[in-house]
Amino acid sequence: ACALFGTDPDHVEIVVHPQSVIHSMVEYDDGSILAQLGNPDMRTPIAHALAWPERIESGVAKLDMLGIASLQFEAPDRERFPALRLARHAAEQGGTLPAVLNAANEVAVAAFLEEKLTFDRISKIVEKTMSAVGHTDSQDLDAVLSADAAAREHANQYIN
Incomplete structure (x- = not known):
């Protein structure tokens, strides 16, 4: 989100939404919030991002607004979601570290x-990979692709 919207990590808040109907929210200076809602299928936000500012068919069934009884939100449990700390760190460091995190993930x-591995090992492998590969401040394509390749190699070594 930080890279896509040119936003400082301090302005990004993580909110858990168990129903997975809301894919993103943006709060404006006036306090109003714009939310993107859809059935819990990643094809919807991907189609939205790919076609912006236009809209394209995503292949996902339409959201039944009357079928949604309520929307719940909660603060994330940082122990349950250890990757949030890693993502925040990558966003704060910038450079190639977000690419390293993404590739390892x-x-x-x-x-x-x-x-080949248990769910709880995912974030551990990502963290080890981030530590091993490190990052550069450069965000040019060659640096990002090189960091991506190094991260994939390290992550695969930790798995095997």
């Missing part, structure tokens, strides 16, 4: 889905 999640 993709590798670890794929290994989890292939039943």
Whole structure:
């Protein structure tokens, strides 16, 4: 979010929404909040991001607003969601570290889905990878691609 919207990490608040109907929210200076709602399917926000400012068909069923009884929100449990600390750190450091986090996470999640590791090891592998690879302040494409490749290599080593 910080990179996409040019926002300082201090202006990003994480809110847990168990129903997964709200995919993003933006609070304006006047206190009003604009939320993007849809069925819990990542094709919706991806289509939204890819087509902006236009809209394209996402392939997701329309949201039944009358079927939503209520929307709940809660503060994140930092113990239950250890990756939040890692994401905040990557956002604050900037440079290539967000790419390192993303690459390590993709590798670890794929290994989890292939039943090669337990869910709780995902964030541990990401953290070890971030520590091993480190980051540079550069955000040019070559630096990001190099960091991505190094992170994938390290994450795979930790899994195997």
